[in-house]
Amino acid sequence: MTGPADTAEAGVTSAPASGREESEPALRTSSLRKTYGGTVAVADVDLWVPRGAVVGMLGPNGSGKTTTIRMLLGLTEPSAGSVELLGYRMPDQSGRALPSVGALVEGPGFHPFMSGRRNLLRCAAMEPALYGSDVTTAVRQALERVGLVEAAERKYRSYSLGMKQRLGLAAALLVPRDLVVLDEPTNGLDPAGTREVRRIIAELHASGTTVVVSSHLLSEVEATCTHAAVLQAGSLIAQGELATLLESGGPNLLLRVSDNESGLETLRQSGIPARVERGELRVELSETDAPEVVAALVHAGIGVHEARRNRAGLEEIFARLTEGES
Numbered sequence: 667m668t669g670p671a672d673t674a675e676a677g678v679t680s681a682p683a684s685g686r687e688e689s690e691p692a693l694r695t696s697s698l699r700k701t702y703g704g705t706v707a708v709a710d711v712d713l714w715v716p717r718g719a720v721v722g723m724l725g726p727n728g729s730g731k732t733t734t735i736r737m738l739l740g741l742t743e744p745s746a747g748s749v750e751l752l753g754y755r756m757p758d759q760s761g762r763a764l765p766s767v768g769a770l771v772e773g774p775g776f777h778p779f780m781s782g783r784r785n786l787l788r789c790a791a792m793e794p795a796l797y798g799s800d801v802t803t804a805v806r807q808a809l810e811r812v813g814l815v816e817a818a819e820r821k822y823r824s825y826s827l828g829m830k831q832r833l834g835l836a837a838a839l840l841v842p843r844d845l846v847v848l849d850e851p852t853n854g855l856d857p858a859g860t861r862e863v864r865r866i867i868a869e870l871h872a873s874g875t876t877v878v879v880s881s882h883l884l885s886e887v888e889a890t891c892t893h894a895a896v897l898q899a900g901s902l903i904a905q906g907e908l909a910t911l912l913e914s915g916g917p918n919l920l921l922r923v924s925d926n927e928s929g930l931e932t933l934r935q936s937g938i939p940a941r942v943e944r945g946e947l948r949v950e951l952s953e954t955d956a957p958e959v960v961a962a963l964v965h966a967g968i969g970v971h972e973a974r975r976n977r978a979g980l981e982e983i984f985a986r987l988t989e990g991e992s
């Protein structure tokens with residue numbers, strides 16, 4: 667397992683840095699744990715989400731994202747540890763925290779034989795902040811915001827997965843929230859739907875709402891989030907600002923050469939770690955510099971057609987962080 671030293675090396679922390687304790691986070695967990703029989707779904711997670719952040723909760727299938735989110739919202743009881751939402755302890759103070767929290771989680775419990783609009787009206791009736799005519803207005807605005815107006819009168823059971831996701835999102839956005847938690851919100855959405863979700867997340871961010879969004883799509887997190895929390899096999903292996911995480915990736919040298927296999931072998935013999943990626947050689951420049959790499963290849967008679975620098979993307983950083991984890 668990756669320990670604190672490794673995550674520190676990656677430029678991110680697995681616990682709040684000293685000083686951050688003073689500002690109250692939107693969300694904090696302490697040694698949060700969930701086991702199902704012998705399966706450890708979530709292992710002692712210390713999550714820290716600053717107010718106003720858009721946090722991408724990243725991790726492969728089965729890494730514990732949904733279980734963590736369900737525990738945050740009081741939908742699943744932790745085996746150990748604690749959750750604080752907007753300064754309130756969960757689940758004891760859920761009545762004070764949850765009215766300010768919007769959530770999209772699996773199985774939101776919509777009625778299959780009711781229309782989308784009727785389902786939303788039912789949700790709206792349970793919102794303490796909405797009264798009387800506010801309810802119809804809030805429902806109309808939420809339907810418009812997620813692009814479901816045309817399908818609003820159709821029964822929920824006839825909805826596609828993407829439409830169900832949109833309705834769940836509409837329910838989460840019925841009233842202004844301090845915190846919005848979205849579990850895989852683009853699941854089942856087409857590219858246009860995905861762009862709309864990105865737009866909604868950007869709007870929430872602009873209005874100061876804290877957003878926690880789980881995803882296994884790194885590109886999505888890279889495009890929408892200010893922070894990332896990386897889960898692997900139930901453990902939180904990194905968390906922090908996305909920019910810091912990306913910065914930790916360090917520069918790479920990408921090379922288009924006459925023969926990748928010989929190039930790779932030559933670099934290895936020169937003690938320069940490299941790999942072939944998308945038809946090019948990729949060398950991390952943390953321990954070597956570009957002229958040294960190019961010289962080694964040229965000396966071995968390998969044609970260097972192109973050499974350019976770039977920074978590691980989230981995909982590569984994620985692969986490095988999760989390498990060797992089980």
Ligand SMILES: Nc1ncnc2c1ncn2[C@@H]1O[C@H](COP(=O)(O)OP(=O)(O)OP(=O)(O)O)[C@@H](O)[C@H]1O
Pocket residue numbers: 702705706707708725726727728729730731732733734882
């Ligand atoms: N109700 C349950 N009973 C038994 N095991 C469970 C239950 N819920 C989750 N698990 C197990 O806990 C682990 C974490 O699952 P979880 O659904 O939280 O992961 P995830 O990261 O959300 O995955 P995905 O991306 O596939 O949704 C998995 O091994 C899963 O099989």
